[in-house]
Amino acid sequence: xxxxxxxxxxxxxxxxxxxxxxxxxxxxxxxxxxxxxxxxxxxxxxxxxxxxxxxxxxxxxxxxxxxxxxxxxxxxxxxxxxxxxxxxxxxxxxxxxxxxxxxxxxxxxxxxxxxxxxxxxxxxxxxxxxxxxxxxxxxxxxxxxxxxxxxxxxxxxxxxxxxxxxxxxxxxxxxxxxxxxxxxxxxxxxxxxxxxxxxxxxxxxxxxxxxxxxxxxxxxxxxxxxxxxxxxxxxxxxxxxxxxxxxxxxxxxxxxxxxxxxxxxxxxxxxxxxxxxxxxxxxxxxxxxxxxxxxxxxxxxxx
Amino acid sequence: xxxxxxxxxxxxxxxxxxxxxxxxxxxxxxxxxxxxxxxxxxxxxxxxxxxxxxxxxxxxxxxxxxxxxxxxxxxxxxxxxxxxxxxxxxxxxxxxxxxxxxxxxxxxxxxxxxxxxxxxxxxxxxxxxxxxxxxxxxxxxxxxxxxxxxxxxxxxxxxxxxxxxxxxxxxxxxxxxxxxxxxxxxxxxxxxxxxxxxxxxxxxxxxxxxxxxxxxxxxxxxxxxxxxxxxxxxxxxxxxxxxxxxxxxxxxxxxxxxxxxxxxxxxxxxxxxxxxxxxxxxxxxxxxxxxxxxxxxxxxxxxxxxxxxxxxxxxxxxxxxxxxxxxxxxxxxxxxxxxxxxxxxxxxxxxxxxxxxxxxxxxxxxxxxxxxxxxxxxxxxxxxxxxxxxxxxxxxxxxxxxxxxxxxxxxxxxxxxxxxxxxxxxxxxxxxxxxxxxxxxxxxxxxxxxxxxxxxxxxxxxxxxxxxxxxxxxxxxxxxxxxxxxx
Numbered sequence: 001x002x003x004x005x006x007x008x009x010x011x012x013x014x015x016x017x018x019x020x021x022x023x024x025x026x027x028x029x030x031x032x033x034x035x036x037x038x039x040x041x042x043x044x045x046x047x048x049x050x051x052x053x054x055x056x057x058x059x060x061x062x063x064x065x066x067x068x069x070x071x072x073x074x075x076x077x078x079x080x081x082x083x084x085x086x087x088x089x090x091x092x093x094x095x096x097x098x099x100x101x102x103x104x105x106x107x108x109x110x111x112x113x114x115x116x117x118x119x120x121x122x123x124x125x126x127x128x129x130x131x132x133x134x135x136x137x138x139x140x141x142x143x144x145x146x147x148x149x150x151x152x153x154x155x156x157x158x159x160x161x162x163x164x165x166x167x168x169x170x171x172x173x174x175x176x177x178x179x180x181x182x183x184x185x186x187x188x189x190x191x192x193x194x195x196x197x198x199x200x201x202x203x204x205x206x207x208x209x210x211x212x213x214x215x216x217x218x219x220x221x222x223x224x225x226x227x228x229x230x231x232x233x234x235x236x237x238x239x240x241x242x243x244x245x246x247x248x249x250x251x252x253x254x255x256x257x258x259x260x261x262x263x264x265x266x267x268x269x270x271x272x273x274x275x276x277x278x279x280x281x282x283x284x285x286x287x288x289x290x291x292x293x294x295x296x297x298x299x300x301x302x303x
Numbered sequence: 304x305x306x307x308x309x310x311x312x313x314x315x316x317x318x319x320x321x322x323x324x325x326x327x328x329x330x331x332x333x334x335x336x337x338x339x340x341x342x343x344x345x346x347x348x349x350x351x352x353x354x355x356x357x358x359x360x361x362x363x364x365x366x367x368x369x370x371x372x373x374x375x376x377x378x379x380x381x382x383x384x385x386x387x388x389x390x391x392x393x394x395x396x397x398x399x400x401x402x403x404x405x406x407x408x409x410x411x412x413x414x415x416x417x418x419x420x421x422x423x424x425x426x427x428x429x430x431x432x433x434x435x436x437x438x439x440x441x442x443x444x445x446x447x448x449x450x451x452x453x454x455x456x457x458x459x460x461x462x463x464x465x466x467x468x469x470x471x472x473x474x475x476x477x478x479x480x481x482x483x484x485x486x487x488x489x490x491x492x493x494x495x496x497x498x499x500x501x502x503x504x505x506x507x508x509x510x511x512x513x514x515x516x517x518x519x520x521x522x523x524x525x526x527x528x529x530x531x532x533x534x535x536x537x538x539x540x541x542x543x544x545x546x547x548x549x550x551x552x553x554x555x556x557x558x559x560x561x562x563x564x565x566x567x568x569x570x571x572x573x574x575x576x577x578x579x580x581x582x583x584x585x586x587x588x589x590x591x592x593x594x595x596x597x598x599x600x601x602x603x604x605x606x607x608x609x610x611x612x613x614x615x616x617x618x619x620x621x622x623x624x625x626x627x628x629x630x631x632x633x634x635x636x637x638x639x640x641x642x643x644x645x646x647x648x649x650x651x652x653x654x655x656x657x658x659x660x661x662x663x664x665x666x667x668x669x670x671x672x673x674x675x676x677x678x679x680x681x682x683x684x685x686x687x688x689x690x691x692x693x694x695x696x697x698x699x700x701x702x703x704x705x706x707x708x709x710x711x712x713x714x715x716x717x718x719x720x721x722x723x724x725x726x727x728x729x730x731x732x733x734x735x736x737x738x739x740x741x742x743x744x745x746x747x748x749x750x751x752x753x754x755x756x757x758x759x760x761x762x763x764x765x766x767x768x769x770x771x772x773x774x775x776x777x778x779x780x781x782x783x784x785x786x787x788x789x790x
Contacts, residue, residue, distance in 0.1 A: 013678060068692075105639070168414070170415070173414075173415035173416065174408050174411075174414045174415060174416060174417045175411065175412050175414060175415060176407055177394075177397070177404075177405050177408065177414070178405065178410070180394055180397075181394060181405050183393045184393075184394055185391045185392040187356055187376070187391075188388060188391040188392070189377075190355075190356070190375070190376035190377045190380065191354060191356075191384075191385070191386045191388070192380060192405070192406050193377050193380035193381040193410055193461060194377055194380075194410050195375070195377045195378075195410055196377065198412065199412065202412045223425050239371060249395070249396070265697060
């Protein structure tokens with residue numbers, strides 16, 4: 001399935017992306033930088049939905065946990081960036097575990113509902129303790145990744161490339177195969193001797209790790225953290241739409257979807273308020289008529 | 304060889320329902336045991352308890368001497384229990400070979416690449432089950448029999464000590480049955496203990512060393528296939544002890560206007576043909592029974608008539624073509640099905656369930672209908688405020704029938720109302736049906752595998768076997784002409 005042609009295509013696209021700073025304005029680079037961080041969160045989400053078969057309605061819970069862990073450590077403990085990032089990843093995994101261990105016992109739509117409620121809780125806590133967290137207005141970080149557009153862009157792109165490569169490789173590995181089997185037919189997977197709960201939990205942790213890191217990197221780029229930019233349900237919905245738009249069960253599709261969403265939002269900006277409406281309608285049409293997303297369309301053409 | 308699978312005192316209770324009662328049996332290495340029983344007899348529950356999908360309420364399950372009762376399914380699987388499912392959900396982008404390779408993987412989170420020998424072994428297994436030619440194809444492009452082979456291949460890959468096979472021959476042609484029999488025998492020849500789970504003796508008779516027959520959660524017979532087929536209790540369960548056709552009133556022989564006409568109906572589920580060129584008619588006021596073993600296609604026939612599954616062929620109800628109508632419109636038009644699965648609203652009370660059935664009636668009509676139904680099923684009046692979930696199996700069935708009757712159907716389809724019910728309850732139901740027949744001019748189409756239950760009320764009987772109608776006639780001739788095929 002994964003022909004070498006696809007691989008070279010992806011490589012060529014990456015080379016173009018890496019050389020982009022020499023051709024486009026800083027404004028565009030700024031947009032793409034955010035898109036790349038979103039892309040990592042969307043790819044991490046696809047690992048859960050596409051492979052483990054679990055719908056996480058609250059990806060921004062994990063992103064937000066990472067973002068705020070990094071922010072608070074940086075602001076109040078004056079921790080440098082690297083330890084902040086590590087702590088953010090650890091916090092997201094820990095938060096993910098607290099959520100997933102009980103939630104994965106539930107059947108049907110309840111797992112998704114638990115994740116949804118988790119976002120609301122986190123958002124509430126941030127607003128409640130706005131004296132410390134900055135609440136909806138936001139809290140400025142002491143450090144930023146870089147001041148220069150180009151460096152920031154390359155950080156984000158590098159982060160996305162590495163994360164995407166790892167997640168993609170994992171999804172194609174033996175462990176990824178077992179995960180996919182568990183998501184598809186849990187009874188059958190258990191009958192083959194696979195501990196379904198263990199594999200799903202591991203997937204959730206990995207998804208949380210990358211989501212938390214993406215959140216932390218994002219706030220170190222933006223320079224401020226606010227509930228509206230990293231925790232809000234609307235942000236989580238963006239990740240979900242991006243992943244479905246790009247193509248479920250592909251990992252790479254989630255990245256393409258994220259970039260598409262942000263670029264499309266920008267191109268349609270002259271429409272004002274209407275632009276969100278147009279993008280959402282487009283996403284709806286794709287989900288209704290092309291459940292395989294962009295990549296599904298490509299694969300269908302060739303197959 | 305020693306006993307590889309030992310089940311002792313196995314009991315499984317679901318709420319008020321005792322699905323398996325103190326069942327004990329053992330299978331030795333190199334032996335094939337057939338576990339048979341009609342629908343609702345508890346054999347699937349036994350299978351699930353052995354696999355660990357259900358946790359036994361009491362009793363012991365030993366695999367090669369190790370007690371595994373209550374273990375999670377994946378641990379039991381690793382201890383050496385394998386299952387050949389009827390079908391499972393294949394992965395969308397993995398080939399047949401990759402599906403077999405998955406079954407060969409260890410349960411590890413850290414194993415990113417499979418050992419080299421995995422691919423080799425997967426190829427060998429594919430060759431053994433006859434999937435060589437198609438091993439690089441995606442499962443969804445395969446014919447039905449090959450999908451079954453894939454299930455077999457996955458079970459072989461785990462090299463289980465004990466192999467369970469769920470309905471080994473469902474949906475297969477004669478030639479495929481021969482292939483599969485050979486493969487299942489090869490399990491026995493390799494010294495595995497094999498448990499075949501199926502509905503009737505006939506289908507597995509040629510393959511098994513011994514048969515254990517179950518009914519209502521209990522063992523009713525055990526022995527060679529011949530012995531079990533001759534067993535009185537087994538014959539009574541499958542054919543009815545004394546097939547009685549109660550004296551019918553004058554309704555029987557009058558010329559009737561056809562109410563439902565089905566012609567050349569065919570249905571296939573993906574690759575499996577569930578109905579093939581089936582034609583039946585039901586006259587106005589007639590009581591028609593469709594009998595056949597589980598899997599013969601009864602439910603599919605009813606669902607096709609009610610517009611719930613796509614089908615080819617003609618269906619006319621009262622002269623009107625039904626195939627353009629939606630399921631909801633068909634039901635409102637007076638063709639009401641009381642499905643096998645009952646489909647009650649478990650959290651709603653008995654009264655609320657009934658009121659939902661009577662939604663389209665005026666208040667007076669609704670009250671009248673309710674009074675009549677409470678007369679037919681007095682127990683429902685007493686249970687009025689109880690939520691449907693808490694009723695016993697028999698009471699739930701009565702509620703399901705009553706709810707269907709609330710819609711004032713012109714044709715009532717009853718799909719296997721006896722499923723999982725105790726004999727004493729069957730008698731109550733039977734009496735209610737009898738009253739229904741005598742006091743109203745309702746037309747009934749009954750699907751049953753319990754012939755004792757299906758015959759007394761019937762004006763006419765169809766026998767459905769392997770997706771086809773194989774016999775049609777009056778109930779008193781059934782035992783003589785078509786009985787053997789139903790054992």
